[in-house]
Amino acid sequence: MFTYTVRRLLLAIPTLLFISLIIFLLLDLAPGDPTAQLPLTIPPEVREKIRESLGLGQPVYVRYLLWLKQFLVAEPLHVFDTMFGTGFADGMQRVISWQTRSPVADIIAQRMPQTLWVVGLSYVIGTLIALPIGIISAYRQYSWFDQIGALVSMIGYSVPTFFTGVLLIVVFAVNLGWFPSIYDTTHVVDSWDAFVFQVRQMAMPVFVLALYNAAQISRFMRASMLDNLAQDYVRTARAKGMSEKVVVLLHVLRNSMIPVVTVIALGVPTIFGGAIITEQVFKVNGLGQLLITAIYANDIPMVQTLTFIFAVLIVLFNLIADVLYGMLDPRIRYD
């Protein structure tokens, strides 16, 4: 397993380099001008100077290699410096946002907590709700519980989050006034009341996303449980006199979790991607919203960096899913 993991990690390097090149070339091909949003009164020759100062005058491979150097050398060294107070990154050019002229990494670090709190929490809650629902639905197949679960899952999965989000805002924020309609990022939790407010402002976006995640995962869980409940080994466990609890929650669940864990692990990178639409609807200024505004503003370094980070996470969690699979299923050995 260890050698397999190391081999996969080494293989990930060329994969990711290739992905970064593709992203870079795609963004380079895309139409748009970073100076487009500047006032029209700026004369063309000044605009050209601005473009050159952003490094756009150089050939594409030079820009790509420069970005690689900034991202892979300057940024990690900078992180090291801030942690240990050293000065390795002094004088090195970091990846700079064209919009704000501040380092991309700093902005991402600012936005990350909002996304992790809202989207990450909704993923955790969604998963925790989905697993028992899936188990009970399968064990009591075609019962009223299963029927209602199927209906709610279908709604949760098929109604888009921008619809449920807006619907919730209209009902609970506008008409009933229970929850704020806009997420306040600057809110500081320093007292019980502040904490309650934080919970209230997170309630709706977390609910919308948790419903979506739970719908998906509970269906997977149910299908996987049903597959396994029909297996011969379940009858063996019953014939051994094991209680239903042991049969279902040990014998069946352990087998059913194998594909579900993979699905859950592969879903984790989407948390970091931020729920782009939901963040927009609730005005949560997380990573998803950052990406959208960066795209609007032709902020190529920001888009490039964010997209590449998502790619890294996807490759990483694919590997984690594979490793988990091998750990859960003794029939799979990677050596």
Next chain:
Amino acid sequence: MPDGAAPVLDVRDLKTVFHTRSGEVHAVNAVSFALKPGELLGVVGESGSGKSVTMMSLIGLLPTPPAELRGGQVLFDGEDLLKVPDKRLRALRGKRIGFVFQDPMTSLNPVFTVGFQIMEPLRKHMGMTKDQARKRAQELLELVGIPDAARRLKDFPHQFSGGMRQRVMIAIALACDPDVLIADEPTTALDVTIQAQILELMKELRERLGMAVIWITHDLGVIAEIADRVLVMYGGQVVEQAPVAELFGNPQHPYTRALLQTVPSLTGAREERLHVIEGQPPILRAAPQSCPFRDRCTHAFDRCARENPARRPVGPGHDAACFWDAPANRPHHEPKAAIP
């Protein structure tokens, strides 16, 4: 076998019905039989004759619904197993009544070690500690002839061959020293040499441990090899019951006779073709009011359509459910002539 001893398992008038979309299916119809201590009872019949369903009904292994146990008694050690609560049934299953199933490739849980799966009933029913259970599991693996038992306890089912897995299943079934072992076609999924090994093992274990065994099979050769007594099932009911030598020497029910004819013989003249029993076994939508074998029977007459024959004694320890009087000790291959 001790004759006349009180039966360890006494089944009376067992009825099992399945509720399906297209209506009820009467899978087990008034099955009665007794199992004496230490006896090996063979149960034969073609697919769908109700052999497995009968044995699963005894001990509550059928999912209800769709199954429904509609009546009868299953007396085990003075208790009616159809009336005791689930909890009591679970305490008997795996402890005093062991099971071996047909397909060893799928009957073991793939994600747990073989050791864990053998130790599970030991810890639950015998209250053993982990170390005691491990020691006993190792003994059991040695008992069923798995070499290097201590190491193999840590292996997963996929690391065993089919025959070895069936040995593991037998070890699990025998773990708590049961009074009754129910083996549901335990050799059907195995190839012939492994089948012979498992049969040898079972014979040996039965002598050593002295439990009663119900051996379900559709293989008459296996029955001839190991059984003391045989039940022949058809259409969810027992159509003939006899000691093994009597059944092979003097079959009374036309179905049994036909079944015996389907077995190719190694000795004697080579026949033109193997005999087949024409037609399909019935799917019973209601409790049968006529003989279920009537449509395929070469001896059927009008009474067979009016009444379902009850089992009646036809010899010492031998009974059959048929109105037709078979000529005794006739050779098996008789002309196919309908009796008017």
